[in-house]
Amino acid sequence: MNAIELPYLKDVFDRLKRGSHLSPEDEPLFSALASRAQDYADYFAPLGLRLVRHDREFFYFEPDYADKVPDTLPKIAVFSYILVDHAANQGRPVEEFVMGQNFLLSRLPHFALDRYVALLRQVDVEDLGDVKLLLGHMERIGWIRWEGEEEFRFLRPFHRVFSKCLELAQRAPVAPIAPAVESSPSA
Structure with missing residues (x-):
């Protein structure tokens, strides 16, 4: 196959090789890739790159070393867990809460509770500046999009x-609630 036959090949390759993801928000690259996904996969395969098309309609390269955890992943996992926990504590549908709205950096729940702060400190996230750096990384890999100076939304x-966080949250054991003990009046 001739590389010239694949539209936006250089741009698609550059974005995916840097660890980014391409989704419908990334036009025209996404449409080019979606319409000829197998052709792109066949082109990248001899280079040792496996193109993945996720069920939720986005693309990425399978990581070179699946057993090597990027430094940012634990931070992203804790950041995500806090959003899931916050939504669940409010009784809101978690996926709708996280994926269906824009967030303001200054209104995130991450520093509202001591237990959230403790979790963040375990992964060296100390303040909103660190959260903004983390979100900047998430933007570079195509997981969020900034909508303004401090407003962002999550992308597919x-x-x-996020799916892993939900899966872990659903598997977490729920502590049984101890029955209330009624005290009898003393005579």
Whole structure:
């Protein structure tokens, strides 16, 4: 196959090789890739790159070393867990809460509770500046999009980590509630 036959090949390759994800928000690259996904996969395969098309309609390269955890992944996992926990504590549908709205950096729940702060400190996230750096990384890989100076929203590729957070949250054991003990009046 001739590389010239694949539209936007250089741009698609550059974005995916840097660890980014391409989703419907990434036009015209996404449409070019979606319409000829197998052709792109066949082109990348001899280079040792496996193109993945996720069920939620986005693309990425399978990581070179699946057993090597990027430094940012634990931070992203804790960041995500806090959003899931916050939504669940409010009784809101978690996926709708996370994927269906824009967030303001200054209104995130991450520093509202001591237990959230403790979790963030375990992964060296100390303040909103660190959260903004983390979100900048998430933007570079196609998981969020900034909508303003401090407003952002999650994109489809965020499901790679978000789905795992939901799965873990559903498997977590629920502590049984101890029955209330009625005290009898003393005579």
